[in-house]
Every structure is written in structure tokens, then in C-alpha cells.
Amino acid sequence: MAARHVPQNYSPLPVVAASAQGAWITDVAGARYLDCLAGYSALNFGHRNPEILAALADQLTRVTLTSRALHSDRLGPFCRDLADLCGKDMALPMNTGAEAVESAIKVARKWGTDVKGVPAETASIVVASGNFHGRTTTIVSFSDDETARRGFGPFTPGFRTVPFGDAESLAAAIDDTTVAVLLEPIQGEAGIIVPPPDYLPAVRRICSETDVLLILDEIQSGLGRTGKTFASDHWQVAPDLYVLGKALGGGVLPVSAVVADSSVLGVLHPGEHGSTFGGNPLAAAVGSTVVGMLETGYWQERAALLGDHLHRRLHELSTKGLTGIRGLGLWAGIDVDPALGTGKELSTALAQRGVLVKDTHGSTLRFAPPIVITIDEIDWAMDQFADVLASCSASASAEVTGRPHTDPRHT
Numbered sequence: 001m002a003a004r005h006v007p008q009n010y011s012p013l014p015v016v017a018a019s020a021q022g023a024w025i026t027d028v029a030g031a032r033y034l035d036c037l038a039g040y041s042a043l044n045f046g047h048r049n050p051e052i053l054a055a056l057a058d059q060l061t062r063v064t065l066t067s068r069a070l071h072s073d074r075l076g077p078f079c080r081d082l083a084d085l086c087g088k089d090m091a092l093p094m095n096t097g098a099e100a101v102e103s104a105i106k107v108a109r110k111w112g113t114d115v116k117g118v119p120a121e122t123a124s125i126v127v128a129s130g131n132f133h134g135r136t137t138t139i140v141s142f143s144d145d146e147t148a149r150r151g152f153g154p155f156t157p158g159f160r161t162v163p164f165g166d167a168e169s170l171a172a173a174i175d176d177t178t179v180a181v182l183l184e185p186i187q188g189e190a191g192i193i194v195p196p197p198d199y200l201p202a203v204r205r206i207c208s209e210t211d212v213l214l215i216l217d218e219i220q221s222g223l224g225r226t227g228k229t230f231a232s233d234h235w236q237v238a239p240d241l242y243v244l245g246k247a248l249g250g251g252v253l254p255v256s257a258v259v260a261d262s263s264v265l266g267v268l269h270p271g272e273h274g275s276t277f278g279g280n281p282l283a284a285a286v287g288s289t290v291v292g293m294l295e296t297g298y299w300q301e302r303a304a305l306l307g308d309h310l311h312r313r314l315h316e317l318s319t320k321g322l323t324g325i326r327g328l329g330l331w332a333g334i335d336v337d338p339a340l341g342t343g344k345e346l347s348t349a350l351a352q353r354g355v356l357v358k359d360t361h362g363s364t365l366r367f368a369p370p371i372v373i374t375i376d377e378i379d380w381a382m383d384q385f386a387d388v389l390a391s392c393s394a395s396a397s398a399e400v401t402g403r404p405h406t407d408p409r410h411t
């Protein structure tokens with residue numbers, strides 16, 4: 001049915017989810033899968049987290065949608081608490097991640113024109129190669145992924161791309177028209193690329209010295225995933241604007257936000273920006289619950305501890321065909337020797353063994369389970385991964401030697 005009625009803009013794993021709880025998904029035939037992709041970090045707190053479902057159910061009995069044409073008793077507290085979590089004083093609520101990135105770009109351009117004094121229509125924003133910030137026309141305008149761009153032009157001007165991880169090139173790209181630098185602190189879609197340790201502190205310094213806003217897209221990396229509230233916390237760097245999404249909606253709703261001080265977000269006036277659903281009472285109730293959960297520090301600590309275990313187990317497999325292991329906390333990008341198969345083949349083989357992971361770019365796999373996962377479940381997933389690598393390398397050597405290969409599951 002999906003092949004006939006849904007545009008083929010994704011290439012999903014051959015799994016049809018019917019229900020889910022915690023770190024597990026059950027398909028229409030009753031088979032269970034350990035979710036190690038977590039909706040690209042939208043499910044940091046697990047499927048149907050009870051605390052989030054309770055907040056949602058409670059708000060359903062009150063008021064769910066007002067539009068921003070009037071106030072709701074949920075919006076102010078949500079934005080105050082989210083701003084507090086970020087050490088800022090305002091939050092602009094939106095829905096999807098791409099919408100929040102678009103909002104940050106608009107705010108930066110408006111700040112550049114109204115506050116910095118950059119002549120109208122000339123503002124430039126510096127971005128990094130390999131970036132992924134979403135799918136809108138403006139955002140793909142500064143992507144260097146040809147698949148994301150081909151056929152979608154003409155594009156939005158005003159972006160300069162520099163190599164990720166290279167602060168000198170970034171400094172050289174800044175001129176009098178530059179209003180912002182927009183980066184993922186750790187590049188997710190590019191394969192969980194962690195920059196050199198001195199990169200983000202240097203970028204922070206350069207932005208401050210040149211009066212340029214630092215915008216960090218923490219949509220995938222933030223809200224507990226890496227073992228800290230924000231990935232940028234690992235380098236003690238605070239941006240001028242945080243862009244948040246995914247897990248902010250607790251795995252139940254699209255909730256995103258741009259968080260900054262009023263000296264930045266205060267440039268917006270009535271009619272200049274908005275979204276009918278942005279900050280609706282249901283979303284705000286869920287978002288407030290997520291912020292409250294993160295304020296305890298429990299999720300960050302759990303992701304750090306479990307992440308250490310995940311990375312330890314992955315490194316044990318490093319001689320079994322892994323050519324690169326990167327990441328922080330419960331987030332790992334793993335390059336597999338292409339001789340063992342493509343990322344798609346490996347993730348399909350893992351799904352057949354009950355472990356869901358996502359491939360990206362060639363033979364790279366991403367492990368990003370919900371933070372509710374247990375050590376035993378991580379061990380089980382790693383055992384399945386070891387088996388898949390072993391059977392792929394047996395197939396690869398059978399291909400080379402011409403000997404038939406026996407699937408261990410059938411012996």
C-alpha cells in the first residue's frame with residue numbers, strides 16, 4: 001500500500017511497526033525489534049514514555065490548540081523553562097526541526113540588519129561542509145549533498161561553506177556582511193563526525209570577536225543524547241542561538257524551538273514570523289515535561305554511562321571489519337569495511353536479527369538507541385552486530401575463494 005500511495009522519498013527498513021514501548025518496537029506479525037535508531041533522536045526518552053504520555057493525556061482534557069492569536073497558560077512557562085535550561089531568556093517555539101533552522105536564519109538576518117547594521121539584502125551566513133539541517137528550499141541551498149539538491153533549484157543565496165572542523169577557514173570566510181555561523185556541534189547525518197577538541201572553542205572566540213552570532217543546531221545532538229544536555233557542553237561552548245527539536249517533542253509530537261537572549265530574539269515583531277501550531281498548549285505541555293526531565297540530570301548521566309559501555313563494546317569489534325568508530329554518549333557512527341556490504345545491506349541484516357539501526361553514506365551505520373535502553377540490551381545488540389559482521393565476512397571470503405558459505409543460523 002505504501003509503495004502505491006506514499007511518495008518514495010525514503011528507503012525504509014522492511015519493518016512494519018504496529019506498537020512500541022520503551023526501546024522496543026513490535027511489528028504487525030508480532031516480531032520484536034530493539035530500536036537502536038530512536039527516530040533520529042526524537043525518541044531519546046523511549047517510545048511512549050509514561051511521564052510524557054501522562055502530561056499529554058492531562059493536557060488533552062484541558063485545551064490543545066489556540067494558535068498564537070491568543071495566550072495559553074502553557075506557553076509562558078514552557079518558554080521560560082526551556083530558556084532557563086539553555087541559560088538564555090527567550091524561546092521561539094516552532095514544530096519541526098527544519099522550521100526551527102529556518103527561524104534561526106531569519107532571526108540572524110533580521111538581527112544583522114536591525115542591530116549589526118549590515119546593509120539590507122546582503123547578509124551572509126557561514127556553514128560547514130557535510131552539514132545537514134533539514135529539507136526546506138533554503139536549507140538545501142547550502143547543503144553539499146547533491147541528492148538533496150538536484151532538481152530543487154533555484155536556491156536561496158547568502159551562504160558560504162567552509163570545511164567542518166577548520167576554524168581558520170571559518171575565520172577567513174567572515175566579512176562585514178556576515179551575521180552568523182551555523183553549525184551542528186557534532187555532524188549527525190554526515191556520520192557522527194566529532195570535531196577536533198579546539199574547534200568549537202575557537203569558533204566561539206571568532207564569532208565573539210567579529211560580532212557574528214553563533215547558531216548551534218542541537219536538533220539531533222542535544223537534549224541528553226551525548227551524555228550532556230547539549231553536545232556543545234562537552235567543550236564548554238554556549239552559542240548565541242540554540243536550535244532544538246526532535247526529543248523536545250518527547251517522541252509524541254513535533255516540537256522545536258530557537259532559544260536565545262532577548263537582545264537577539266527581540267528583533268521579531270508582530271507579523272514578521274510565526275506558525276499556527278508553534279507553541280500550542282499540547283506541545284508546550286509535552287515540551288515542559290521534557291525540560292523537567294532533563295533538569296534532573298538523570299538522562300544525561302544515563303546516556304553517558306550507557307554510551308561508555310556501547311563504545312567499549314564497539315571497540316571490541318574493531319578488528320572484525322570496522323574501520324572507524326566515532327561518537328559521544330549514546331551516539332555512535334561506525335564505518336564498516338565496504339567489502340562486508342553496504343550500510344543498507346548491513347542494517348537490513350541487523351533488522352532480520354531484531355536490531356534496528358540506520359545507515360548513512362555508503363558503509364556507515366548509526367547506533368543511537370533511546371536512553372531507556374539497558375546494558376543487557378546493548379550487549380544483546382552488540383552480539384547480533386558481531387554475528388552479522390562474522391557472517392558478512394564469511395560471505396565476502398566465500399566470494400573471493402568461490403567456496404559456498406553456510407549461514408550459522410541454519411546449522
Ligand SMILES: Cc1ncc(COP(=O)(O)O)c(C=O)c1O
Pocket residue numbers: 040096097098099101132133134135184188189217218219220221245246
Ligand atoms: C541536525 C539536524 N537539523 C535539522 C534536522 C531537521 O529536522 P526535521 O526533520 O524535524 O525537519 C535534522 C533532522 O534529522 C537534523 O538532524
